[in-house]
Amino acid sequence: xxxxxxxxxxxxxxxxxxxxxxxxxxxxxxxxxxxxxxxxxxxxxxxxxxxxxxxxxxxxxxxxxxxxxxxxxxxxxxxxxxxxxxxxxxxxxxxxxxxxxxxxxxxxxxxxxxxxxxxxxxxxxxxxxxxxxxxxxxxxxxxxxxxxxxxxxxxxxxxxxxxxxxxxxxxxxxxxxxxxxxxxxxxxxxxxxxxxxxxxxxxxxxxxxxxxxxxxxxxxxxxxxxxxxxxxxxxxxxxxxxxxxxxxxxxxxxxxxxxxxxxxxxxxxxxxxxxxxxxxxxxxxxxxxxxxxxxxxxxxxxx
Amino acid sequence: xxxxxxxxxxxxxxxxxxxxxxxxxxxxxxxxxxxxxxxxxxxxxxxxxxxxxxxxxxxxxxxxxxxxxxxxxxxxxxxxxxxxxxxxxxxxxxxxxxxxxxxxxxxxxxxxxxxxxxxxxxxxxxxxxxxxxxxxxxxxxxxxxxxxxxxxxxxxxxxxxxxxxxxxxxxxxxxxxxxxxxxxxxxxxxxxxxxxxxxxxxxxxxxxxxxxxxxxxxxxxxxxxxxxxxxxxxxxxxxxxxxxx
Numbered sequence: 001x002x003x004x005x006x007x008x009x010x011x012x013x014x015x016x017x018x019x020x021x022x023x024x025x026x027x028x029x030x031x032x033x034x035x036x037x038x039x040x041x042x043x044x045x046x047x048x049x050x051x052x053x054x055x056x057x058x059x060x061x062x063x064x065x066x067x068x069x070x071x072x073x074x075x076x077x078x079x080x081x082x083x084x085x086x087x088x089x090x091x092x093x094x095x096x097x098x099x100x101x102x103x104x105x106x107x108x109x110x111x112x113x114x115x116x117x118x119x120x121x122x123x124x125x126x127x128x129x130x131x132x133x134x135x136x137x138x139x140x141x142x143x144x145x146x147x148x149x150x151x152x153x154x155x156x157x158x159x160x161x162x163x164x165x166x167x168x169x170x171x172x173x174x175x176x177x178x179x180x181x182x183x184x185x186x187x188x189x190x191x192x193x194x195x196x197x198x199x200x201x202x203x204x205x206x207x208x209x210x211x212x213x214x215x216x217x218x219x220x221x222x223x224x225x226x227x228x229x230x231x232x233x234x235x236x237x238x239x240x241x242x243x244x245x246x247x248x249x250x251x252x253x254x255x256x257x258x259x260x261x262x263x264x265x266x267x268x269x270x271x272x273x274x275x276x277x278x279x280x281x282x283x284x285x286x287x288x289x290x291x292x293x294x295x296x297x298x299x300x301x302x303x
Numbered sequence: 304x305x306x307x308x309x310x311x312x313x314x315x316x317x318x319x320x321x322x323x324x325x326x327x328x329x330x331x332x333x334x335x336x337x338x339x340x341x342x343x344x345x346x347x348x349x350x351x352x353x354x355x356x357x358x359x360x361x362x363x364x365x366x367x368x369x370x371x372x373x374x375x376x377x378x379x380x381x382x383x384x385x386x387x388x389x390x391x392x393x394x395x396x397x398x399x400x401x402x403x404x405x406x407x408x409x410x411x412x413x414x415x416x417x418x419x420x421x422x423x424x425x426x427x428x429x430x431x432x433x434x435x436x437x438x439x440x441x442x443x444x445x446x447x448x449x450x451x452x453x454x455x456x457x458x459x460x461x462x463x464x465x466x467x468x469x470x471x472x473x474x475x476x477x478x479x480x481x482x483x484x485x486x487x488x489x490x491x492x493x494x495x496x497x498x499x500x501x502x503x504x505x506x507x508x509x510x511x512x513x514x515x516x517x518x519x520x521x522x523x524x525x526x527x528x529x530x531x532x533x534x535x536x537x538x539x540x541x542x543x544x545x546x547x548x
Contacts, residue, residue: 058510060520074519270513
């Protein structure tokens, strides 16, 4: 019998599959399609202290084997997430959810996390210091070890929940950034966020995306994500949530061999809304094919 | 929303770059005129959102324009080939609001979703007037099909080669009970200005990620806050939209 269970800083998951933030809303669009309780957990839409409309459209472009988005962290703000989205989610999701939190200053991250700290439904906080789509925020923290350290310390001071820092791949070397998060007290690392990318429309001869650049995701980025998860696993002794281009059960196994304890699935949800339950259903077969009885046993197995 | 496999049973060009495709498959998720489907094309990552022109128990008709690599590949597909699609997407036109003499205004590839709307309104005993706007004669499609339904049809062309010369707003009737429209944003803006005294619903177009409300890729700012074109729309009450006039 295949054992899919994994544990993230004390949070036990029935399986390692977690829809990634920004591809799953606050869950209930998907709850109309399938019982989302089959998931390990899910990471809700990146949420900030204040409501945000985000960037002008077009926000989406296609790429070979992937896509670019420049949504710009559209969200209703932390207070409405707590008073409206979480109660609505409670009716269809009975597991702990991952709260994905963004911000524009150290204080803002801390205040937002302090608000969500009281919520029993939240099992873990994923601090997004790596959104490429907002100016003067997020990614500017995530590409600087001092910024990561400051945000991590501030958030840890206001919450007792496990804090995972979500890193940007848009750096020369990911290791010092993961190390900065670890030294500042992070409980785990999430990676990778999207890669900065661009497409140009041949008819208008201008960038497709109104914001010009956006975050590149989808199967095309899987090798970059695997490489970075592998590097961080070697350098930092913290659990890793691995993500980037995962769309099949085989990708999940590969990501766990690289060093991930759990795996987020992002862009695949947008193309096939049933991608996550299909991956979960396929995992036992893929495990049997490669002689794996427990997924816990293969974490970091490629090292 | 449902996912299904659809077989191409008809595929014909209507103009130089506009094609009509009839697909057979499960249409049970389609519930109102103005909805769209998301079609997956081999070799392309994202699905293509295409408005539904008409549907019955067994088939769905779409009309699309070749605008890029994806629709170009789609145009090469042959009868008998199959496509994976998500159906039942979007909030369509509310026919209850039409009144007795609704006005339907379509511009270019905004025309197709009005076809099933006109059909539905006629079946309910309404008397729709349909204005179809194009740039020039060889871009016109579906005017005869709307006439065959029994609707009063007015064609406009920018160059005056057929019908009323100018834009759709040059052909507005004096009286109508409600206005439904789909077309390019400059046309919708002009139509909004010209029909401020009456109620109406406009269908918007936007580049989409998922097409079912998950990614926030196609948001539009409205007087009630940010809304998703794919899930809350594509059809919105025109008064709810923000117009820079």
